[in-house]
Structures are given as C-alpha cells and as structure tokens.
Amino acid sequence: MDDFTFDNGRPGSTGDEWDCTPPQDRPHLLIALFPDGDTRRAIEKHREDWLWPAGRRFPPGAHLHLTLHSLPDLSADDT
Template sequence: MAARRQLLIGLFPPANVRAGILAHRADWWWPRGCTMPPAGRLHLTLCYLPDHQGEAEQRLRATLACVPMPPLDLTLDSSGTWRNDVSVVCPAAHDGLREFHDALMRALRQTGFISYAGSWTPHVTIARKTERAACPAHLPPIQWAAREFRLVRSHFTHPFRHELLDAYPAC
C-alpha cells in the first residue's frame, strides 16, 4: 500500500522565528507521550489539499502563482492547548493575513481545488497529544516577517517528511 500524501499550503518561519518558537516550547511542562514536530516542519497552515500530481499539480501551482501575497508582519503572541490536545502558538489578529487567506481560498474554489472553505484559526502547532500540558503564563512576542508562502507535499511515512514543491514570494 502506498504511503498517504497530502498537499500543504503554508507559511514556514525563518530560523530566528523558529528559534523563538522553540525557546517558548522549551518553557512548557509536557506530559509523557506527547509528540513535537521538528523545527524544520513548524509552519502556519493556510490550507491542506488532497495530493495532486501531473497536470493537476501544475494547474495548482499556476493558481497559487496568481494569488498575490502581501508582506505580512506577524506577531506570535499567545499560546495554549486546544480541546483536541494540540498545543499551538498563535499570531495576533492581522487583517492582511486574513485577507490573504480569503483570497487564497477564493482562488482554490474558483479553480475547483476546494468546494468550500471552513473556519480557520491561524496557528503553529508545537506539540500533539498534550492533554494536561502546562504553558507559561506569558509568551514574549515573536516578530515574524512572512515574505513567502510554500506548497509542500506531506509524506505520511516513517519518518514523516515534507517535500518542497514551490515557494511564492510576497509582492
């Protein structure tokens, strides 16, 4: 049986932002058995899609190239654990990020890659299986100058890996 794959459209933080996220993650108390993504896989998800290859992948890449991304100056300023036992770091409300996400979803709907866009809460997952994790009372703000978004293929293999397919710079 072939390993499952999925496409991810997301913002991947540069090294200095990853370092800030990792330093914050190190300040938590983690329960036994939780899992943490490696630094290189930290990202803010814009959209997940079924895997597309060949002509469909090329159409997707062309669609994404037509969605203008503004430079986004984000501030990661809150963290916590959600009801599904996923621990996250979240950016402060940002109109530009929300507008970019909306434009991306419109383009994907218009080209048939998605039929609808559900609710979306921008976040970076820092750990899973985190029931009873304890986060610090304060997250020192982490500034993130997001200047590109990426299309990656997630390979659900052991070990899990991301394959960079394309990067789209901010205009």
C-alpha cells in the same frame, strides 16, 4: 491563558484533548507559512518553557509551519 506554564503547575487532565494523531504516510498538499530561522528558534525556545504531557510529540524544527489550507488527497480514480 497560562494554566500550563511552570508557574501554575500541570494541567489537571491528560484526556483526549492531549492526544495527537501521527501524520499519515500518504503525501498531501498543504498551503503553509514556514517561519524564518530566528522565529523558528524562538518558537522552539518558547515551547521548552511549557509543561507537556508524557508522550507528547514535536515536529522537527525544520517542519514547523502554520497550515493555511490542506488539500484533500486524490487517488488515481479521482483524477
């Protein structure tokens, strides 16, 4: 689907589907794949070619990853 590329204009709606929740301050454990430098730069270049809603947030390049699994946070009471 290329509805959001420069050639096709802006999306018609900027509703809740564009909202993103900021990361929590609590540490958590992720099982993730991190791209190598060339792949990371290609991803960053690719996302520059898209139109994004105002206020969008991108993680720093060094934080780009594909989350395979997120383990729940445990408090001291849970251990």
